[in-house]
Amino acid sequence: GRACLSHTEPRARDGRSGEEEEEEEEEGCYQLYPGHIPTSPLQKALLAAGSAFMALYDPYRHDMVAVLGETTGCLALPNLRDKMKHHPEGYRILQERPRIRLSTLDTAKLRGLPDGSLGREYIRFLEDNKVSPDTRMPPKFVDDEELAYVIQRYREVHDLMHTLLGMPTTILGEVVVKWFEAVQTGLPMCVLGAAFGPIHLSAQNLQLLATELAPWAIRSGRNASCILNVYYEQRWQQSVESLREEIGIFPPP
Amino acid sequence: VYQVFESVAKKYDVMNDSMTLGIHRVWKDILMHKMNPSPGTLLLDVAGGTGDIAFRFINYVRSARERQLQRKLKHHQNLSWQEISESYQEDKFKSLGDSQVVVCDINKEMLKVGKQKAQHLGYSEGLSWVLGNAEELPFDDDKFDVYTIAFGIRNVTRIDLALQEAYRVLKPGGRFLCLEFSHVSNPLLSRLYDLYSFQVIPVLGEVIAGDWKSYQYLVESIRRFPPQEELKAMIEDAGFLKVDYQNLNSGIVAIHSGFKL
DSSP states (O other), X not given: OOBXXXXXXXXXSSSOOHHHHHHHHHHHHTBOSTTOOOOOHHHHHHHXXXXXXHHHHOTTOHHHHXXXXXXXXXXXXXXXXXXXXXXXXXXXXXXXXXXXXXXXSXXXXXXXXXXXXHHXXXXXXXXXXXXXXXXXXXXXXXXXXXXXXXXXXXXXHHHHHXXXXXXXXXXXXXXXXXXXXXXXHOOHHHXXXXXXXXXXXXXXXXXXXXXXXXXXXXXXXXXXXXXXXXXXXXXXXXXXXXXXHHHTOOOOO | OHHHHHHHGGGHHHHHHHHHTTHHHHHHHHHHHHHOOOTTOEEEEETOTTOHHHHHHHHHHHHHHHHHHHHHHHHHTXXXXXXXXXXXXXXXXXXXXXXXXXXXXXXXXXXXXXHHHHHHHTOOTTEEEEEOBTTBOSSOSSOEEEEEEESXXXXXXXXXXXXXXXXXXXXXXXXXXXXXXXXXXXXXXXXHHHHIIIIIHHHHHHHHHSOHHHHHHHHHHHHHSOOHHHHHHHHHHTTOEEEEEEEEGXXXXXXXXXXXX
């Protein structure tokens, strides 16, 4: 829906031309979800270019990778949303809008699950790599509320991808996951990440990537059904192996 | 406003250079030339956070002082040895000649960045840092020779109070100088400027500082700020005389000046 929320400081009482005030009102009226910053096409283009540059220049700027994804996803995101709509499980996810957050996960219960189960391995992944699903950036520049959820879901499912692919959060691991995601989602950000991420790799890792890991990731990505169509929260008990088979991910080398 | 500058402090200088393509340095240099401080001047730089004005002031008086000393030395060529040794004991060869600048800012983070910069660039003498509010300055009456506020006054809630405080702390004969974004009257330039401000600056803020909202606020606060004539009237209301302004870059920036007489 269209919420007329002002996302700026209180307006001035004087000193501003009528034209400017109109422009302000227009932008403020289009805040579609909390955290949404409406942007013009020019701004999106500048953001895409700037974030791409900054993400390469300073790899620790994860926020730039997120922004790049949002500003370039205008074709891929509707595509993904449609895939979800036409799949029974995906459709349910779009309706129910589940979020993966530490506050909603029962970590004790997940830890108690048998080894090899999705829940147990996911928690193990989070703990081993010292990451949390809560650090995923909420979307700001996506101009459609449903698509904003789609990209949010993609971000939150990313850690599960690591778990299913068996990849750690090292640069090499991240690049492999990006290759998989690039094939799966078609998001330009994934493609760019997959293509340019290897810049930071050592020669040895580069070779490993090129000869074994990337081809496997691509094959799996092609073979697998859409990863956003899996209601992970209802499958914690399922074993990682069986879930892999069901989705179509080949066992990691 | 406080929170805006808390997050903005560390990237402040980088953002300034990016947003203004380095031109802000020229503006500040022009301000310093207009001030033309002689050695022995006591300057209060309000909202001076990261020290740009303060460092320029020190450089300026330092070179003015050097010229002064050189002239003195030339004059001293004809003195006797006794007179020369006496002049050393006078201890008048201070490199800044008793000039001092006090940097006052309401935000701790900005002051912290400023102090670090000073250390890094080697400024120590004649420089002090004070936490304070422009609307209620922690200084006595009639203390300073010059009061400057560069790109700070538009962030003050009660500009009239800040102007009154400026008047209070200046010595009789003291000068008030304000460097601030102002209004562009040329319609074509105004549209280009608006386009740049609203389209590019928040993007720069997001990419460089990871902070769209603060820079959106910045651009909006510039639009809300009183134009040249209105600010001139406000300065006159505070008691200043001979108030005048100089537009830089067709009004993108203006320097307002007034005297306490």
